[in-house]
Amino acid sequence: MKDITRDIETAAAEAVKEIYQVDLSPGDFLVTSTKKEHKGDYTLVTFAVSKTLRQAPNLIAAAIGEHMQRTKPWVSSTEVLQGFLNISLSTDYWTSVMDEFKANPDFWKPVQPQEKVLVEFASPNTNKPLHLGHIRNILLGWSTYKILSACGHDVHRVQIVNDRGIAICKSMLAWQQFGEGVTPESVGMKSDHFVGDWYVKFEKKFVEEYKTWQSSEEAKELFDNRKDKELAEADFFKAYKNNYFNTTSKLGKDARDLLLKWEAHDQDTLDLWRKMNGWVYNGFNETYKNLGVEFDKLYFESDTYLLGKDLIEDGIKREVFYKKDDGSVWVDLTEYGLDHKLLLRSDGTSVYMTQDLGTAQKRYEEFDAQRMVYVVADEQNYHFQALFAIMAKLGAPYAKGLYHLSYGMVDLPEGKMKSREGTVIDADDLMADVIEEARIAAADREMKDPEVIRRIGMAALKFFIIKVDPRKRMTFDPKASVDLQGQTGPYIQNAYVRIQSILRRAGEDRKSYEGYVLNEDEKLLLNLLSQCRHTIENAAKDYNPALVANYAFALAKEYHRYYHDIKVLQAESEVAKEFRLVLINTIASILVNTMDLLGIEMPDRM
RNA sequence: GGCUCCAUAGCUCAAUAGGAUAGAGCAACGGUUUUCUAAACCGUAGGUUCCAGGUUCGAGCCCUGGUGGAGUCACCA
Known part of the structure; x- marks a missing residue:
């Protein structure tokens, strides 16, 4: 497999060995793409080896350049600027790169020794529908799965569903007390939203109850006897809310009783719990389907929350x-x-940690995975540090392979999403919105295919989220997320569609492009294509899908420019046309493959 | 308060491992279509990379100290 950077590094190492009698490995050199303003395709940076070779960087660059030109026919010219050796490659070399890409459709895939990897993502609570934060999580998890798979790993997608606890009991209680037997079907509502509404209903009723109680003698006395006399009444009762729930509240007691009954395996309670969770899962599955993701295995907290105790005993x-x-x-x-x-x-x-220890152990036994990746928001950084440290302390064989893919919260332009203030963006609503926006934008176009419009809207949404470095907090501007122009998913789709349009007209018959002399734009594109593998490698190493997103955009951008400047079907010669058809076909394939790594589908027309 | 993370153009984001004159998009302004899809292309304008030191051939990136923001520090999950 051709690796341009590697070829140059190796040649540099050879040159150094001959000129300086010093053994350096190819990895000791830094090779980058040459800046646009300078002549050359690739640049060898010699500052780093200057000390070892005990010579000025510019002299080293000159010496290596001279040696390369003399011994490597594929180096057509070199130019030294300070410690930078700018290297131009021969036309033959570039043609051979194209030959290789054509012959190996998998040239863009990194080749790594196969490992078994587990990726945990999504992991919702069952009392509320999925929201924007889940979308970031799910896109990262899915993309990580895709990227690691492209590297040749055997990747399994799992999630842990938080299906038990006080939260779902609140939904259950509210439905039981105020629901009068309604169902998602009877009210015609998506079933996870239905259950979420009963959770909200509980909170509403609870706040009413709390407000009423605040004017009671008991409450007044508590307030008068507060420790901090400076504390205002509103602040005092805000802080006391949890306490009230656990000690005084009727609704609080009912909810906790329901949890106790659940833990005691009370049949009626279990039936209700199953019914409501069943509704939630139906709703979730629809959302997952719309997002284009699926899982290999689901773990339920109701099964795992008692795990881990034997690990503790052992410890x-x-x-x-x-x-x-x-x-x-x-x-x-x-x-x-x-x-x-x-x-x-x-x-x-048990506490949360106990369960996580047990679950990790169980997964390791079930999957025999060398690596386990947890896609969880950065508010749990400390928890995962502790979890991994405990694993290491226990001497678990898989401790080294644990990784927390920690991502930043999603903010709105107005600030944090707050469920209490109703500013949480619902996942289903959001998807419907972006698709609707795509439909509106298509109004004055020929394309009306709903499937294409769906792909365009989803591409806008997904790309907008996944282009951002996972570790960073991001601002989600709903208006910007439906943009179809500029640095967006649809922009990349459009590059692909333009290529498809040309290929459709070109017909099937391909002839030789031998003897074609590439122009600068074509070298740039080949250069970009050759970087695909490294990009994916880095994305896998850093668990950072944003690198792939930015790469796909860079390639699409370069192609759009090329499309504008260079004619393919009306090329100046037959060899030019043939070469370009192969080139753009390769670009299309890289675009569709890299976008697939992000969970984004391409339309053929738009 | 302790610990961790973040701070780049008006806004949203990039910037291989410390590499050349910090790049894109949006917004603003101007231009490009009888041509393979204008969801495109080209141009103009926009920067003390939060501040002050340090390390070195070279710092947005590393170190020290500050400022501002976020997260976390439960016998919660």
Whole structure:
């Protein structure tokens, strides 16, 4: 497989060995694309090797350049600027690069020793429908799965569904008390939204109850006896809300009773729980389908929340963990720069961490994965540091392969999304909106195919989110997310569509392009194509799909310019036309493949 | 308050591993279509890369100190 950068590095190493009698490996050199304002295709940077070779960078560059020109027929000319050696490659070399791409349709895929990898993403709670934050999570998870698969790994997609706990009990209780037997069907509502509405209903009723209680003697007395006399009444009751829920509230007690009954396997409660969660899953599945994602295995918290206790027992025996007098179990993570973490409550029940330890172990046993990736928002950074540290301390064989793909929260132009203020953007609404915008934009165009319009709208949405570095917090501007021009998904789709249009007219018969002399734009495009593999490699190494997104955009941009300047079907010669047809066909294939890594589908016309 | 992360054009984002004169898009202004799809292309304008030091041939990137913002620091999940 041709690797231009590697060829240059190797040639440089050879030159250094002959001229300086010093052994350097190809990896010791830095090769970049030559800046547009200078002559040349690739640039060898010699500053770094200057010390080892004990010579000025410009002299080294000159010497290597001279040697390359003498010994490598594929180097047509070189030029030295300070420590930069700008190298121009011969036409033959460029043609041979095109030959290789043509002969190996998989040239863009990195080749890595296969590993078994688990990617966990989505992982919703079952009391509310999915929202914008889930979309970022799901796109990152899906794309990570795609990218790692392209690298040759065996990747499995899993999620853990938070299907138990007080939250779903609130929805259940509200439906039970105020629902009068309505169902999603009877009211004609998407079923996860239906359950979410009962959760909201509970909160509303609870706040009403709380407000009423605040004027009671009991509440007044509590407020008068507050520790901090400076505290205003509103602030006091805001802070006391949780306490009220757990101690005084009738609704709070009912909800907690429901949770206790669930834990005691009360049949009626389990039936209700199954019914409501079933509604939620139907709704989720529709959303996943619209997003174009699927999973290999679902873990349910109701199955896993008791896991991990034997790991804790084992840890205590081996004195990795310790037990306090009250019976609670802890681990000391100060050697990792962290704190002491609780693993079991004094009453012997689990906490979140316990469950995560158990789930990781279970997955490892089930999948035998070398790597497990958790796509979870950065608010849980500390949790995952602790989780991984505990695994390492336990000496788990898979500890080294654990990775937290941590991503920043999604903000709106007005600030944070807040469910209490109703500013959370719903996933289903959002998808419907972007598709509707695409439909409106297509109004004065010929294309009316709903499937194409769907792809365009979804491309706008997905690209807008996934082009941003996952680690960074991002601002989601609903207006900008439906843009179809500029640095967008549809812009890239359009580049692909333009190519398809040419290829349709060109017919099937392909002849030789031998002897064709490439222009500068074509070298640039080949150069970009050759970088695809490195880009995907880096994206896999860093778990960063944004790199692929930015690459696809750069390629589309370069192609749009080429399309504008260079004619293919009316080329100046037969060889030019033939070469260009192969070139644009390759570009189309890279565009469709890289976009597929992002979960974005291409239309053939738009 | 401790720890972690972030700060780049009016706005949203880029910038291989420390490499040349920090790039795109949007918004603004001007131009391009009898031509393979104008969801495109070209141009103009826009920067003390938060501040102050340091490291070196070279710093948006590394180090120190500050400023501003976010997250976290539950026998919550």
